[in-house]
Amino acid sequence: MHNECKRIWLYALVIEREARMQDYLIKSQISQAKLTMNELSVRFKRQSESISDKILNFIEVFHSISNKDMPEIEVIELSTIPRWVCADWNLYLEILSHIAQLAIKTSGKFGKIEISVSFFQLEAKADDAADKRANL
Numbered sequence: 001m002h003n004e005c006k007r008i009w010l011y012a013l014v015i016e017r018e019a020r021m022q023d024y025l026i027k028s029q030i031s032q033a034k035l036t037m038n039e040l041s042v043r044f045k046r047q048s049e050s051i052s053d054k055i056l057n058f059i060e061v062f063h064s065i066s067n068k069d070m071p072e073i074e075v076i077e078l079s080t081i082p083r084w085v086c087a088d089w090n091l092y093l094e095i096l097s098h099i100a101q102l103a104i105k106t107s108g109k110f111g112k113i114e115i116s117v118s119f120f121q122l123e124a125k126a127d128d129a130a131d132k133r134a135n136l
Contacts, residue, residue: 017060017061017062020061021061021062021097024061024093024094024097025097027090027094028094028095028097028098031091031094042088042091043088043090044086044087044088045086045087045088045089046083046084046085046086047081047083047085047086047087047089050077050081051077051081051117052075052076052077052117054089054093055075055096055115055117056073056075058093058096058097058100059073059075059100061097062100062101062104070104071103071104071107071110071111071112071113072111072112072113073112073113073114073115074112074113074114074115075114075115075116075117076114076115076116076117077116077117077118078116078117078118079118079119079120080119081117081118081119082119085119100113
């Protein structure tokens with residue numbers, strides 16, 4: 001009986017992960033359609049966890065019992081990303097899902113995928129724009 005419960009649990013886990021992946025893909029297609037129609041609205045939110053953890057948790061969707069040819073995936077934070085950074089994390093993950101699928105498809109069973117994330121402050125650009133407006 002224990003083995004039967006374990007088998008059912010593993011099937012449920014595969015179904016849940018496949019459903020999450022399909023959810024990302026469908027939402028991505030909807031976002032693409034909205035972008036094409038100039039109706040895409042971006043909802044900025046602060047991050048609730050580190051970017052690396054968010055990406056690693058997301059990548060778990062791609063691991064499943066049915067996908068044994070999964071390459072090694074490593075997330076590298078090249079610079080400290082402040083907690084106050086805001087982004088549309090749903091849109092970010094929709095884009096990442098397409099990148100991850102392509103990387104997994106092309107890297108194969110023995111490949112390695114490295115995802116590098118970093119933070120660059122754009123204050124200099126904002127100052128340049130303010131200077132240009134002041135000179136007009």
